[in-house]
Amino acid sequence: MFRDRVRMSSLLDKVMTADQAAALIKDGMTVGMSGFTRAGEAKAVPKALAERAKQEPLRISLMTGASLGNDLDKQLTEAGVLARRMPFQVDSTLRKAINAGEVMFIDQHLSETVEQLRNHQLKLPDIAVIEAVAITEEGHIVPTTSVGNSASFAIFAKQVIVEINVAHNTNLEGLHDIYIPTYRPTRTPIPLTKVDDRIGSTAIPIPPEKIVAIVVNDQPDSPSTVLPPDDETQGIANHLIDFFKREVDAGRMSNSLGPLQAGIGSIANAVMCGLIESPFENLTMYSEVLQDSTFDLIDAGKLRFASGSSITLSSRRNADVFGNLERYKDKLVLRPQEISNHPEVVRRLGIIGINTALEFDIYGNVNSTHVGGTKMMNGIGGSGDFARNAHLAIFVTKSIAKGGNISSVVPMVSHVDHTEHDVDILVTEVGLADLRGLAPRERARVIIDNCVHPSYRDALNSYFDAACERGGHTPHILREALEWHINLEERGHMLAAS
Amino acid sequence: MFRDRVRMSSLLDKVMTADQAAALIKDGMTVGMSGFTRAGEAKAVPKALAERAKQEPLRISLMTGASLGNDLDKQLTEAGVLARRMPFQVDSTLRKAINAGEVMFIDQHLSETVEQLRNHQLKLPDIAVIEAVAITEEGHIVPTTSVGNSASFAIFAKQVIVEINVAHNTNLEGLHDIYIPTYRPTRTPIPLTKVDDRIGSTAIPIPPEKIVAIVVNDQPDSPSTVLPPDDETQGIANHLIDFFKREVDAGRMSNSLGPLQAGIGSIANAVMCGLIESPFENLTMYSEVLQDSTFDLIDAGKLRFASGSSITLSSRRNADVFGNLERYKDKLVLRPQEISNHPEVVRRLGIIGINTALEFDIYGNVNSTHVGGTKMMNGIGGSGDFARNAHLAIFVTKSIAKGGNISSVVPMVSHVDHTEHDVDILVTEVGLADLRGLAPRERARVIIDNCVHPSYRDALNSYFDAACERGGHTPHILREALEWHINLEERGHMLAAS
Numbered sequence: 001m002f003r004d005r006v007r008m009s010s011l012l013d014k015v016m017t018a019d020q021a022a023a024l025i026k027d028g029m030t031v032g033m034s035g036f037t038r039a040g041e042a043k044a045v046p047k048a049l050a051e052r053a054k055q056e057p058l059r060i061s062l063m064t065g066a067s068l069g070n071d072l073d074k075q076l077t078e079a080g081v082l083a084r085r086m087p088f089q090v091d092s093t094l095r096k097a098i099n100a101g102e103v104m105f106i107d108q109h110l111s112e113t114v115e116q117l118r119n120h121q122l123k124l125p126d127i128a129v130i131e132a133v134a135i136t137e138e139g140h141i142v143p144t145t146s147v148g149n150s151a152s153f154a155i156f157a158k159q160v161i162v163e164i165n166v167a168h169n170t171n172l173e174g175l176h177d178i179y180i181p182t183y184r185p186t187r188t189p190i191p192l193t194k195v196d197d198r199i200g201s202t203a204i205p206i207p208p209e210k211i212v213a214i215v216v217n218d219q220p221d222s223p224s225t226v227l228p229p230d231d232e233t234q235g236i237a238n239h240l241i242d243f244f245k246r247e248v249d250a251g252r253m254s255n256s257l258g259p260l261q262a263g264i265g266s267i268a269n270a271v272m273c274g275l276i277e278s279p280f281e282n283l284t285m286y287s288e289v290l291q292d293s294t295f296d297l298i299d300a301g302k303l304r305f306a307s308g309s310s311i312t313l314s315s316r317r318n319a320d321v322f323g324n325l326e327r328y329k330d331k332l333v334l335r336p337q338e339i340s341n342h343p344e345v346v347r348r349l350g351i352i353g354i355n356t357a358l359e360f361d362i363y364g365n366v367n368s369t370h371v372g373g374t375k376m377m378n379g380i381g382g383s384g385d386f387a388r389n390a391h392l393a394i395f396v397t398k399s400i401a402k403g404g405n406i407s408s409v410v411p412m413v414s415h416v417d418h419t420e421h422d423v424d425i426l427v428t429e430v431g432l433a434d435l436r437g438l439a440p441r442e443r444a445r446v447i448i449d450n451c452v453h454p455s456y457r458d459a460l461n462s463y464f465d466a467a468c469e470r471g472g473h474t475p476h477i478l479r480e481a482l483e484w485h486i487n488l489e490e491r492g493h494m495l496a497a498s
Numbered sequence: 499m500f501r502d503r504v505r506m507s508s509l510l511d512k513v514m515t516a517d518q519a520a521a522l523i524k525d526g527m528t529v530g531m532s533g534f535t536r537a538g539e540a541k542a543v544p545k546a547l548a549e550r551a552k553q554e555p556l557r558i559s560l561m562t563g564a565s566l567g568n569d570l571d572k573q574l575t576e577a578g579v580l581a582r583r584m585p586f587q588v589d590s591t592l593r594k595a596i597n598a599g600e601v602m603f604i605d606q607h608l609s610e611t612v613e614q615l616r617n618h619q620l621k622l623p624d625i626a627v628i629e630a631v632a633i634t635e636e637g638h639i640v641p642t643t644s645v646g647n648s649a650s651f652a653i654f655a656k657q658v659i660v661e662i663n664v665a666h667n668t669n670l671e672g673l674h675d676i677y678i679p680t681y682r683p684t685r686t687p688i689p690l691t692k693v694d695d696r697i698g699s700t701a702i703p704i705p706p707e708k709i710v711a712i713v714v715n716d717q718p719d720s721p722s723t724v725l726p727p728d729d730e731t732q733g734i735a736n737h738l739i740d741f742f743k744r745e746v747d748a749g750r751m752s753n754s755l756g757p758l759q760a761g762i763g764s765i766a767n768a769v770m771c772g773l774i775e776s777p778f779e780n781l782t783m784y785s786e787v788l789q790d791s792t793f794d795l796i797d798a799g800k801l802r803f804a805s806g807s808s809i810t811l812s813s814r815r816n817a818d819v820f821g822n823l824e825r826y827k828d829k830l831v832l833r834p835q836e837i838s839n840h841p842e843v844v845r846r847l848g849i850i851g852i853n854t855a856l857e858f859d860i861y862g863n864v865n866s867t868h869v870g871g872t873k874m875m876n877g878i879g880g881s882g883d884f885a886r887n888a889h890l891a892i893f894v895t896k897s898i899a900k901g902g903n904i905s906s907v908v909p910m911v912s913h914v915d916h917t918e919h920d921v922d923i924l925v926t927e928v929g930l931a932d933l934r935g936l937a938p939r940e941r942a943r944v945i946i947d948n949c950v951h952p953s954y955r956d957a958l959n960s961y962f963d964a965a966c967e968r969g970g971h972t973p974h975i976l977r978e979a980l981e982w983h984i985n986l987e988e989r990g991h992m993l994a995a996s
Contacts, residue, residue: 084937098971104937105971109919119848119889120750121922122935184848184889185756189687252618258683343887344842350617350682365914373910373979374970380919388886389841391617391682412871414976416863416914421607421878424619437620439582439602472872473596473603478912478980478987481871486976 002216005134005164014214018044021161021213022052025127030061032125032153036337037264037289038069038090038224039310040146042129042163044217046072053079063087063125065148065309065337066110066288066381069222077103087113088379099375107369110288110382111341114152118183128157130204131165131217133172139208140201143176144168145221146310147334151178151204160206161213167220171325174202176334190344195259195284196305198333223315226291229270232398235429236267237274240354240394243425243432244280255279256304259286261346261386262293263355264312267396269293271354276300286351288340288382290332292317298331307333309340341385353386357395359408360426360451362444362464363474364435366395366418372485373414380417387422399428399453405493407456409447411463412481420474426451440474459495500714503632503662512712516542519659519711520550523625528559530623530651534835535762535787536567536588536722537808538644540627540661542715544570551577561585561623563646563807563835564608564786564879567720575601585611586877597873605867608786608880609839612650616681626655628702629715631666637706638699641674642666643719644808645832649676649702658704659711665718669823674700674832688842693757693782694803696831721813724789727768730896733927734765735772738852738892741923741930742778753777754802757784759844759884760791761853762810765894767791769852774798784849786838786880788830790815796829805831807838839883851884855893857906858924858949860942860962861972862933864893864916870983871912878915885920897926897951903991905954907945909961910979918972924949938972957993 006012022045025031035041041064050072052058061084062076073091076082085094087108098105108116116122130150134142143150144165154160179200181187191199229237247253257280262268272293275283285294285306292314297303311334313321321328339345346353358377360366368383369376387393395418397408408428420440426433431450435443448460467475484494504510520543523529533539539562548570550556559582560574571589574580583592585606596603606614614620628648632640641648642663652658677698679685689697727735745751755778760766770791773781783792783804790812795801809832811819819826837843844851856875858864866881867874885891893916895906906926918938924931929948933941946958965973982992 099969101939101966101969101971101973104940106935106937107919107971112919115845116934120748184846186691187846187848188691189689189842189846191687193684193686250618343845344687347613347841348682348685348687350685370970370972372970373976374965374968374972374974376971384886384917384919414974415972416917417919419882419914419917421605421610421882421915436614437604439604441599442602467872468599470872471597471599472868472870473605473874474868474872474913475599476872476912478871478984481980482976489976 002164002166005170006214007137008135008139008208011135011139011208011211011214014211016213016215018048018215021045021215022048024159024161024212025049025060027058029126030123032128032149032157033062033064034130034143034146034148034150035068036065036146036148036310037312038067038222039312040131040144040148040221041068041070041072042131043070043072043219044163044215045129045161046076049081050075050079053081059083063113065146065150070219088381090378095376105376107376107379109380109384110337111343111385114149114338117152117156125153125157127159127161128153129161129163130154131163133165133168133170135162136203139211140203140205142173142203144172147176147178147336148309149337151180151336152338154204154206155180159212160210161215162211163215163217165217167218169322169325175329175332176202178204178336179339190339190342192345193348195286195307195349196333223318224291224312226269226314227266229273232429233267233270236396236427237271239427239432240271241274241278256282256284258350258352258391259284261287261351261353263381263383264289264291265356267356268354271396272297276302286349288337295321295328298328305331307335307340309335309337341382343385343389346386347389350391351386352392352394353390354394354396355383355387357397357408359410359413360395361410361413362447362460363440364420364423364426364443364447365413365416366423367413367415368417370415372489384418387418392424393422394425394427395423396427399430399451404455406488407453407484407494409452409456409460410484411460412476414482414485441468500662500664503668504712505635506633506637506706509633509637509706509709509712512709514711514713516546516713519543519713520546522657522659522710523547523558525556527624528621530626530647530655531560531562532628532641532644532646532648533566534563534644534646534808535810536565536720537810538629538642538646538719539566539568539570540629541568541570541663541717542661542713543627543659544574547579548573548577551579557581561611563644563648568717586879588876593874603874605874605877607878607882608835609841609883612647612836615650615654623651623655625657625659626651627659627661628652629661629663631663631668631670633660634701637709638701638703640671640701642670645674645676645834646807647835649678649834650836652702652704653678657710658708659713660709661713661715663715665716667820667823672700673827673830676702676834677837688837688840690843691846693784693805693847694831721816722789722810724767724812725764727771730927731765731768734894734925735769737925737930738769739772739776754780756848756850756889757782759785759849759851761879761881762787762789763854765854766852769894770795774800784847786835793819793826796826803829805833805838807833807835839880841883841887844884845887848889849884850890850892851888852892852894853881853885855895855906857908857911858893859908859911860945860958861938862918862921862924862941862945863911863914864921865911865913866915868913870987882916885916890922891920892923892925893921894925897928897949902953904986905951905982905992907950907954907958908982909958910974912980912983939966
């Protein structure tokens with residue numbers, strides 16, 4: 001029953017339709033919405049906004065936690081609502097608009113957006129729209145399947161619209177741990193020293209008078225689109241697990257490894273699934289998104305605790321996990337993305353960060369975002385938050401794409417998201433390159449020998465040898481460095497003869 | 499008197515010549531030496547090593563805090579001693595050897611070297627050589643003008659050689675604050691919340707039996723090579739100070755700004771000098787290196803406290819500061835570079851980081867290290883430690899170099915050390931670009947309009963316009979993106995017609 005979920009009864013007179021609530025959002029406003037990895041986004045109000053924009057001019061600056069589900073970015077884009085968008089997205093329609101220069105997209109480290117808001121370096125949201133399972137007796141907001149930036153958006157915004165989603169079970173309450181760093185110059189250390197520490201509150205504490213509208217929605221989160229492991233992703237998982245075994249044998253990690261972080265997507269999910277059959281025990285996660293593999297690992301008795309900022313599951317897993325949440329609840333916590341990704345915590349805990357590369361080069365620079373150096377895919381997300389301070393910064397990708405027209409290992413990446421200083425381990429289905437303590441020329445040797453698809457190995461060796469003859473700490477032939485990308489663009493294959 | 503400085507008298511039988519001590523260093527060893535920004539490096543033993551290498555094969559892996567003075571990297575390079583070198587250098591002879599592929603140079607974030615050692619991801623030093631003003635009654639080592647990585651090197655190495663430098667005044671004792679993070683997985687927060695907090699000890703605590711040799715040296719640190727401000731650096735300083743005034747007016751900073759970090763070099767020094775005549779009061783520094791300008795600012799009553807990892811002064815300033823250290827001592831602290839540069843602390847304190855770029859591109863990516871994408875200059879140093887987590891990540895450079903043959907603003911940087919995600923403000927003598935909250939196309943407009951030298955503005959506008967016509971979130975024409983660098987290489991001017 002929807003009204004039972006609004007436990008501060010004086011707020012019940014704020015209940016209204018999505019259209020009425022959406023009318024509070026004016027043309028030109030900055031709006032902060034819940035939603036992270038297509039989990040826990042506000043659903044009714046953005047839909048109503050898109051509808052309204054068909055009748056009247058309505059352009060907003062939209063910030064979220066990360067990606068939205070339920071085609072909301074698509075609908076908002078098609079309706080022309082999005083003037084600006086940050087800090088992440090995964091929608092193909094929005095992506096097209098971004099690449100056409102129609103939507104100004106600000107691609108950010110996911111831990112940094114609210115820090116910049118807190119310091120007034122970005123315009124504060126005029127209004128926040130937050131999905132909730134309930135409002136407490138004190139008027140505090142209990143998030144649903146993600147925390148993302150919701151807490152800070154609600155704190156910074158002058159007005160807050162709450163969407164109570166009755167499709168989410170109320171037993172989600174208690175899962176969240178809302179901690180907000182104090183203001184500079186008197187900020188104190190984040191008092192989190194173990195993945196399972198609880199350091200905050202279970203609801204977002206705001207003055208209840210800021211809640212200007214309460215809307216009901218009953219639409220579930222979109223299911224995740226993660227593909228099951230295939231031969232290549234299984235190969236990547238196997239190389240990585242063998243590497244972990246060697247690290248344990250060498251005494252550099254215990255048999256429970258370090259707290260694991262895995263980026264969203266099929267490859268990272270396959271790697272995590274691979275741990276089910278591994279000899280490691282008492283694993284922990286300190287990650288952004290908890291995917292199917294997290295719960296598979298818990299069920300297998302391998303994973304002791306998982307900290308994230310959201311839960312994004314496939315249709316297969318969804319009913320099972322949320323229908324039996326009590327089975328998992330003492331092994332889970334959802335935090336603000338500022339905390340799940342915070343450099344202070346990542347460095348302190350010694351996280352093993354596993355993220356997906358679009359391409360990497362022979363010196364270990366990683367491109368996570370830009371196809372051909374120009375076209376945005378999704379955004380850097382949290383990969384930089386983790387890679388910079390991780391105990392191990394691991395990037396994974398299949399060695400080739402588009403039936404072999406593209407090599408994921410190139411002479412020079414066409415865009416850099418992670419520099420050689422921040423990359424420890426690279427893995428493709430071909431093998432694993434351990435770059436720790438190596439100079440650029442040594443890195444190139446290890447990467448070419450271990451990660452490159454055989455059909456591109458000779459060409460990369462030729463480039464590297466010729467570049468070394470010309471000299472330099474990081475040998476390159478500038479005239480040829482981006483030739484593979486140009487070939488692809490002009491002729492459809494990276495090694496097409498000109 | 500040298501012997502008075504060895505206050506644990508049982509250690510006096512370890513006193514020997516530099517040659518005898520250097521003999522403890524064997525071919526193939528990994529050696530950790532003191533020294534940071536040409537301050538406080540061990541001087542006698544490396545010199546003796548270079549001499550010995552003329553007689554017998556001797557190749558070592560050398561790690562330091564940062565750069566060495568007294569031409570030691572030159573002498574070690576010429577003698578062929580250096581097989582591997584990390585994490586930073588500024589010597590032209592060594593640079594040549596690095597770029598020829600003769601010395602394997604591992605260019606690292608300065609906060610990360612000892613973290614990687616602590617986790618056994620790099621080979622631990624077999625032996626450490628640490629310059630000291632004294633050894634305490636407990637056998638602990640009191641560093642001289644830098645802390646750098648000395649404490650961790652002494653802790654990790656099996657054997658420690660101490661160079662007592664009698665050219666340094668003993669009143670340096672008390673200046674240092676040695677704090678070492680605890681081991682994972684039980685690491686606790688770094689308990690530093692203000693620039694003037696003292697959280698450690700004044701000497702490096704090691705078991706005295708690890709001290710295998712004590713050597714005397716009396717050679718002073720090399721003077722800094724910072725040039726006085728010129729019209730361009732003064733222009734950069736003025737733009738930046740005007741910007742700070744606007745930030746204060748907008749309520750985003752107090753009149754004492756935030757803790758300042760300034761990279762080494764003439765431009766950053768000029769900016770700091772510019773603050774003497776500014777309206778700001780009660781300034782603080784939380785930086786790596788304390789240069790002339792630090793003491794000029796203290797003398798002017800502008801700077802309340804300065805935290806660094808080293809003190810590097812010009813001949814002009816040296817005698818005055820160290821001869822009157824009591825005047826400054828309660829306003830200074832020297833910390834391990836892991837702490838002066840630690841992401842946890844940088845983010846907590848909200849540092850204003852001012853570092854020098856070699857070049858930057860129209861989208862805000864910064865190259866700090868590689869000339870023409872291939873040749874190493876010095877290394878990334880601490881710039882990445884600060885820029886990633888700073889309240890303001892500022893990069894400064896003159897708009898042109900080599901008499902106008904080179905534009906510091908280019909279509910695409912030839913090497914990326916700091917990605918667009920980590921760069922807030924760019925300044926040349928032409929003007930200042932505030933990139934906060936901007937999408938790439940907006941960044942390009944602001945950078946071209948504000949930072950580019952007039953002689954390159956039309957060409958950059960043409961490139962940007964043509965790229966935008968082709969589309970993309972970060973529009974580029976790959977075939978032309980590195981053309982300016984190729985022109986320079988082949989024809990001596992970035993805009994030379996082909």
